[in-house]
Amino acid sequence: MEYLSLYRKWRPKSFSEGFIGQEHVVRTLKNALALGKIAHAYLFSGPRGTGKTTAAKILAKAVNCRARGDNPDPCNACPSCQRINDGVSMDVLEIDGASNRGIDEIRVLRERVKFAPVEGDYKVYIIDEAHMLTAEAFNALLKTLEEPPSHVIFIFATTESHKFPATILSRCQRFDFKRLTSEEIYRHLAFIAGQEKLQVEEGALRLIAAQAAGGMRDAIGILEQAAAHAQGSLSAADVRAVLGLVGIEALFSLGEAVAGRDLEAAFRLVQQVETAGKDPALFARQAAEFFRDLLVLKLPGEQAPVRLEPEATGRARELAEKIDATLLKNGVESFLEAGMAIRRGTEGALSLEMALVRLILEEPGAEAFSERLAALEERLDRVEKAVQALTGAPRTVSREMEKGGKAAPKEGTAKTRVPEAGAPGGEAEEALAPETRRQARRAPEAPTKEAETDTGETPAPKKRRQETSAQTRAKAGKGAADTGAAEKGDSATGQPGDFPWWDRLLEEMRGKKRTVEALLKEGTPRSYRPGRLVVAFAPGFRFHCENIKRPDNLRLVEEVLSRLAGEKITVECVLEEEEDKQTSGNEPELVQKALSLFGGEVVKAEEEE
CATH class of the missing domain: 3.40.50.300 (P-loop containing nucleotide triphosphate hydrolases)
Structure with missing residues (x-):
C-alpha cells in the first residue's frame, strides 16, 4: 500500500x-x-x-x-x-x-x-x-x-x-482561523503518537508544539520527520537536530555569560554556533525565547507558561535569580533586533556579537536612573522643609542671593541669631550644613556689614580696612595661572551664568544623551581656568558625580564643551564636601555652623590707627 x-x-x-x-x-x-x-x-x-x-x-x-x-x-x-x-x-x-x-x-x-x-x-x-x-x-x-x-x-x-x-x-x-495554542498541539500530537505506536518523550512533543508556530500541519510534519531521525525513543535532542536548533546547554552557557558579564565567553559561543553551521537568525530567535522564559520564571505571582523542557525548568529558575529583570528584558529585545537585522541581510555573527556587546556592556537602564533621581529629589525636599522650620524662610533669601542681590532684612523684623553650641536644633544644623554651604557658595560675595548686638544697638562706627580671604589669596599668589584665570573670569561663586557655555552644554546633551544631561543638571560650574572646568556636586549627589566621571560620559562632555568653547577643555567633577574640608576645616565649630546657616566667608578686619 x-x-x-x-x-x-x-x-x-x-x-x-x-x-x-x-x-x-x-x-x-x-x-x-x-x-x-x-x-x-x-x-x-x-x-x-x-x-x-x-x-x-x-x-x-x-x-x-x-x-x-x-x-x-x-x-x-x-x-x-x-x-x-x-x-x-x-x-x-x-x-x-x-x-x-x-x-x-x-x-x-x-x-x-x-x-x-x-x-x-x-x-x-x-x-x-x-x-x-x-x-x-x-x-x-x-x-x-x-x-x-x-x-x-x-x-x-x-x-x-x-x-x-x-x-x-x-x-x-x-x-x-486562529493559531493553535502549544497545549492544543501537544495534546493532539500525543494522541497521534499513541495511535501510530511512536515512543516520544514529553519534552520532544512540547518542543515540537513550540516550534510549530501555531500550525497543526507543521507540527505533524516535524513529528514525522523527527521520528524517522530518532533511533528508539524520540527525544528533544532529535527534534533540535532535525530543526537545526542549538542545544539547551548552549543556551544555558549564554545565560551564564550574560549573568557574569563575560563578553569573551559569549563571543566564543557565537563562534561555536557559526562553526557548527547553525542558522544565526534561528539562534537569535532561540536566545530571545530563552531570555523570555528566564524573565517569566523570575517574575513573582502566577506565571505564564514557559517553552523549556520540564527537566530544564529548575535549572533555568536558578539562572534567572542571578540576572536582573531589566537585563533579561534587554536580552529579549537585543536578540529580536539581531534576528531582524540578519533577515535584512546583515552578517549573522556580527549581528549576534553586537547584540551581546549592547547587552553586557550597556549602562544602567533609564528606569533605574529615574528611580534613583526621584529618591534624591525626595531627600532634597525634606532638607528644604527642615531649613524652613529652623531659620524661617532661607530659601527665599538664597534665591535672592543667587540673583545677585543682597539679602537685607525688612524693617521691623528681628535679626536671626546664631544658635549657640548645644542649643536645641544643633543636630538638625549639622544635617543641613551641606545644603546651606552649597547656597552660600552660589551667592555672590556681598559687602560685609557691621555686626549688631543682640539688643539691636549699633556700636560707634570705626573705619576698617576689610580684606576678604579671596583677596588675601590673590595677594599671596600672583602667578601667571591666577592672572590668566582672572582674565578669563574665574567663577569662584559657581554660578552657571559666570560660565558662558553651561546652558548650551546642557542643550547639546539633551539631544545627544539625556542621561548625561540629567546628571549635569545637578552640578554647578565651580571654577574655570583655561582648558579646565571644575563641576561641583552636593554631597547627596555622589551617584551623579561618579557617573559623569565614567570614561564614555566624560569624553562626550569634554568633546561638546571643547567644540563650544573653541579650545580643548578638560572637566573635573568633585563633591562639595571635599572642598568644605579644605576651606573650612581649620575654623572653630561655632563659626562653621554660622557660615553654613547664613552664608558668607571669614574675613580679616584691621582697624586704622
Whole structure:
C-alpha cells in the first residue's frame, strides 16, 4: 500500500472528529448547515496549517452529502463523500490561486459556473491562496460573486486577507482561523503518537508544539520527520537536530555569560554556533525565547507558561535569580533586533556579537536612573522643609542671593541669631550644613556689614580696612595661572551664568544623551581656568558625580564643551564636601555652623590707627 504522510492521514474528515482549535468556525458552519442557511461565498483567512482548506472540503462534503439528514457533519460513507475524499469529484474543484491568477483563467471559470452539478446539490469552487489573484481577475469575478447561480458556492482560502479588494470582502462571509495554542498541539500530537505506536518523550512533543508556530500541519510534519531521525525513543535532542536548533546547554552557557558579564565567553559561543553551521537568525530567535522564559520564571505571582523542557525548568529558575529583570528584558529585545537585522541581510555573527556587546556592556537602564533621581529629589525636599522650620524662610533669601542681590532684612523684623553650641536644633544644623554651604557658595560675595548686638544697638562706627580671604589669596599668589584665570573670569561663586557655555552644554546633551544631561543638571560650574572646568556636586549627589566621571560620559562632555568653547577643555567633577574640608576645616565649630546657616566667608578686619 502506498505510504501516506501523517498530516494527510490525520486530516479531519468532519467537524466533530479531530478538527482542533477552531470552535468559533465549526459552531457557525454547523448551525448554518443544520438550518439550511448556506451562503454563496465564504472567505477563510488565517495562518498556514490552521485548517482553512480542510474546513472548505468538509463544508463541500456536507452540502453534497446524501445521507447526513439533520446531522451537520458529512457521513464520509456515501459515494459523494468518498469521491470528495479521494479528490475525484466533479462537483468540487480545488483551484490554486497562485498559478491560476490571471483574468483569462477567471473568464473560463465564469463560463463553467453556468453548468449544473453532476452528482450533488452544489458545485463548490475552492480557490486556495486567493490573495494571489490579480486586480483584473478579482474585477472579472466580481459580477459572478454579486449574482451567482443558486447551485454555486465559492470558498476563498488565504493567509493575507488584507490583499482582497473591499468589493470582494463585502460579498463573502468571513471566518478568521486562529493559531493553535502549544497545549492544543501537544495534546493532539500525543494522541497521534499513541495511535501510530511512536515512543516520544514529553519534552520532544512540547518542543515540537513550540516550534510549530501555531500550525497543526507543521507540527505533524516535524513529528514525522523527527521520528524517522530518532533511533528508539524520540527525544528533544532529535527534534533540535532535525530543526537545526542549538542545544539547551548552549543556551544555558549564554545565560551564564550574560549573568557574569563575560563578553569573551559569549563571543566564543557565537563562534561555536557559526562553526557548527547553525542558522544565526534561528539562534537569535532561540536566545530571545530563552531570555523570555528566564524573565517569566523570575517574575513573582502566577506565571505564564514557559517553552523549556520540564527537566530544564529548575535549572533555568536558578539562572534567572542571578540576572536582573531589566537585563533579561534587554536580552529579549537585543536578540529580536539581531534576528531582524540578519533577515535584512546583515552578517549573522556580527549581528549576534553586537547584540551581546549592547547587552553586557550597556549602562544602567533609564528606569533605574529615574528611580534613583526621584529618591534624591525626595531627600532634597525634606532638607528644604527642615531649613524652613529652623531659620524661617532661607530659601527665599538664597534665591535672592543667587540673583545677585543682597539679602537685607525688612524693617521691623528681628535679626536671626546664631544658635549657640548645644542649643536645641544643633543636630538638625549639622544635617543641613551641606545644603546651606552649597547656597552660600552660589551667592555672590556681598559687602560685609557691621555686626549688631543682640539688643539691636549699633556700636560707634570705626573705619576698617576689610580684606576678604579671596583677596588675601590673590595677594599671596600672583602667578601667571591666577592672572590668566582672572582674565578669563574665574567663577569662584559657581554660578552657571559666570560660565558662558553651561546652558548650551546642557542643550547639546539633551539631544545627544539625556542621561548625561540629567546628571549635569545637578552640578554647578565651580571654577574655570583655561582648558579646565571644575563641576561641583552636593554631597547627596555622589551617584551623579561618579557617573559623569565614567570614561564614555566624560569624553562626550569634554568633546561638546571643547567644540563650544573653541579650545580643548578638560572637566573635573568633585563633591562639595571635599572642598568644605579644605576651606573650612581649620575654623572653630561655632563659626562653621554660622557660615553654613547664613552664608558668607571669614574675613580679616584691621582697624586704622
